Amino acid sequence: MSAVTGPPSELDERRDELTPMLQQYVDRCREHDDALVLFRVGDFYKTFCEIAEEVARICELTMIEREDSTGTYTAAGIPVDNAAEYVERLLDAGHRIAIADQVEDPSETNGIVERAVTRIVTSGTVVDDELLSPDSTYVAAVVGGDGGTDDGEFAVASVDVSTGECRVAAAPDRASVREEVARVGPAELLAGPGAPEPDADCPITDWDDDAFAVDRARETLDAYADPDRFATVEARAVGGLLAYAEYTQGDDGALEYVSRVQRYDAADCLRLDAAALRSLELFENRAGGERESDTLFETINETVCALGRRRLASWLRRPLVDRRATEARLDAVDELATRTLLREELRDELSAAYDLERLVSRVSRERANARDLRSVAGTLAIVPELKEALADAEADRLGRLRDDLDELGATRELIENAIAEDPPQEITEGGVIRDGFDDELDEVRRTEREGRAWVADLEAKERERTGIDNLEVGHNQVHGYYIEVTDSHLDSVPEEYRRRQTLKNSERFVTPELRRREDEILGAAERADALEYEIFCEVRAEVADAADRLQGLADALATLDALLSLATVAVGPEFSRPAFHDGDQPLEIEAGRHPVVARAQDEFVPNDAELPAGSVALVTGPNMSGKSTYMRQVGLISVLAQAGGFVPADSASLPVLDRVFTRVGASDDIAGGQSTFMREMSELTDILHDATEDSLVLLDEVGRGTSTADGLAIARAATEFLHDEVGARTMFATHYHDLTALADERDGVFNLHFTAIRDGDDVTFLHRVDEGPSSSSYGVEVARMAGVPDAVVERSRALVESEDEATTDPAPSATQAATDGAGVDAAGTDADASPPPGQQTLPGTEPDGAAELQAIAAELRGLDLARTTPLEALNRLQELQDRVTER
């Protein structure tokens, strides 16, 4: 949070000498000294002095000098009409914004208009349409247990203030907190008392610790749910969070649209830790840039409305672990996939649905305008159609949905009868309520209409009566209606005409009758506007009474859209329905594809997978051969299946997994910050602690962040532990060929490899997985393709060949591992910077001196120091020194 909060010091010091308006500004700033106050003055939100400078800088606005009786001040104003765009910039710059609006009608006050902070905008609690993405926007809170009064160690609560969705879960330890926060993916995080050091990709907000205190939190929570239903630590997290939400929404009391606070058990779904979410690229592509949309979610998202989009995202974030529930979802998807006509009809109807969840919350917050109500009615209008289409649906889940599709006929009728078909944005300026809905309004409108008709006829009538053929009836803002007569006809003006205004060649008059009519018209118009507003508010309140039922309907529409999306994907020729078993049989995939890579790749090679319970597959092969893709595809197929989707494979027979863990070796990981090797090890620790026999563990190049010897030792020990102690299904892609020997030592450990065909100097990757360990090294070829200097390539070849000759053991050996491991990645940098052991003492290699020196120089040039750990660098230096000394 920026330091530019609180009142500008220049004004603060002289508060009592300032004009009343600036005094008010200073007061609002003092009251909200943790936020940047935008102060409404006319059509602008103003800021002053140093705060104005900050705002002008971030929003690229021009500063102006403001002068009043007390002095000159700099000011910057954000136009109210497109404030959203500027507010977004200020949020992005890390500000919390307090909107101080006029809370009195300026025309009805004599003195200074009262302004009050009506809401606080933060990145996690925005509710304005312009600022909200269609995805869920959560603010989350974490608290830790305090000295034995709590029955759980930590709790994570989240609320989406745009929809009112509010949930809380206990978390037994720090790792679970991190995992749950990653899964919620909040836009803002409150780190409450006792929360572990936050590790989130979003702004962290300081919020009143007292709000999380047991009594205060329970008191807040009481307005939403029975606090006794919650463990203390949960009540503290969700109570403190709701207090924050209330504060940001400028509400004095509870947020009406948060109608339910749901407790959930974080273990009630297939758990994906932060690393898994990241490396499986469910929602974010690690490469970013153009490939940003290459995520599992975007690949399978065929939803047609915002409700469904959010639901599908939450299904992917929390795939099911209840086999029956998964099968029920799959039955529904299956039926919708098979019945093309039904599917298309439902999708067609649903595409007309508005974002009912957010509409309802706006209705409850009294922020909905007439268009919003029409959107509610428009959404209700598709419900009978949907129900009818689903009439003969057979799947249980679809039957339940049909029952949940609440037509809310009375609400729809009310809106359709009351609200104009294409109403204006403003709700105070008339044109909102339909004729025939309210007798009094109709009467007032009739008076206004008749008055206007009388005036419209007046010109002709008066021309005839007076004989003045160019007499005109007109209207202006200042004088109202008038009758205009040119000077040449003034003689013919009747007696009752009263002079109003003299122009150059004419005079303007009024008559008592015209005056009376005018008052009548104005009175009626004003009365009509006021009445319309009143009626609108009544209708809105009546719709708000149905908020729970409307949210129930929104829920059903969301589910239907998400199911249809899965079904639309399922009809693709490469997709099939997964089958589940009890976990005792192998995880078996026939001709599986990576859903995202396969979409981008014309000739994707499908691969089988078979992982018996408790088995470990060691996957070797040259760089770029497809190891990571293969392992991730197994993970993604499992996730997709448990979310209720068909999977990209000819067939899949799967266990119900409790967790998917992934760990991608340091050099493959783009996450910066702390030492990548440290991070790698701490994530490995989580896996070794938390994996069970129902977990799937995907390890990619683990151990690469350190020296070969250490890395290999760690990789081996971790694999042994996973196999011997944990019994989790594990896939381990590795360049350490030594590890492949484990297959001979332990039942259930087996080797897989990827092959490439060498044609002269070229290597073609087959991207096909085969049994057994990899036996050839193509790292050198990849290095050549990547443009590594010829001298280095030649030298490497010589080394490999001599090494091969020196190898007596035909089975994969340490030396083989080393050469394979020392492959060079596509970026042209040494992917495994540690030296192949024994490289410099290989028998029979007497390199030519000049070439060796050249090779060393080229290697030095090629070193990517930014990606080299100190230990690697030291090893490397040692190696180079040895090579020079030996010459």
Ligand SMILES: Nc1ncnc2c1ncn2[C@@H]1O[C@H](COP(=O)(O)OP(=O)(O)OP(=O)(O)O)[C@@H](O)[C@H]1O
């Ligand atoms: N089954 C496949 N069919 C077609 N292309 C594939 C297949 N698998 C992977 N590829 C392509 O090969 C590229 C490299 O794959 P991947 O990253 O999985 O290799 P890797 O063996 O893990 O490499 P490294 O060891 O360098 O990390 C991918 O970007 C993809 O374009």
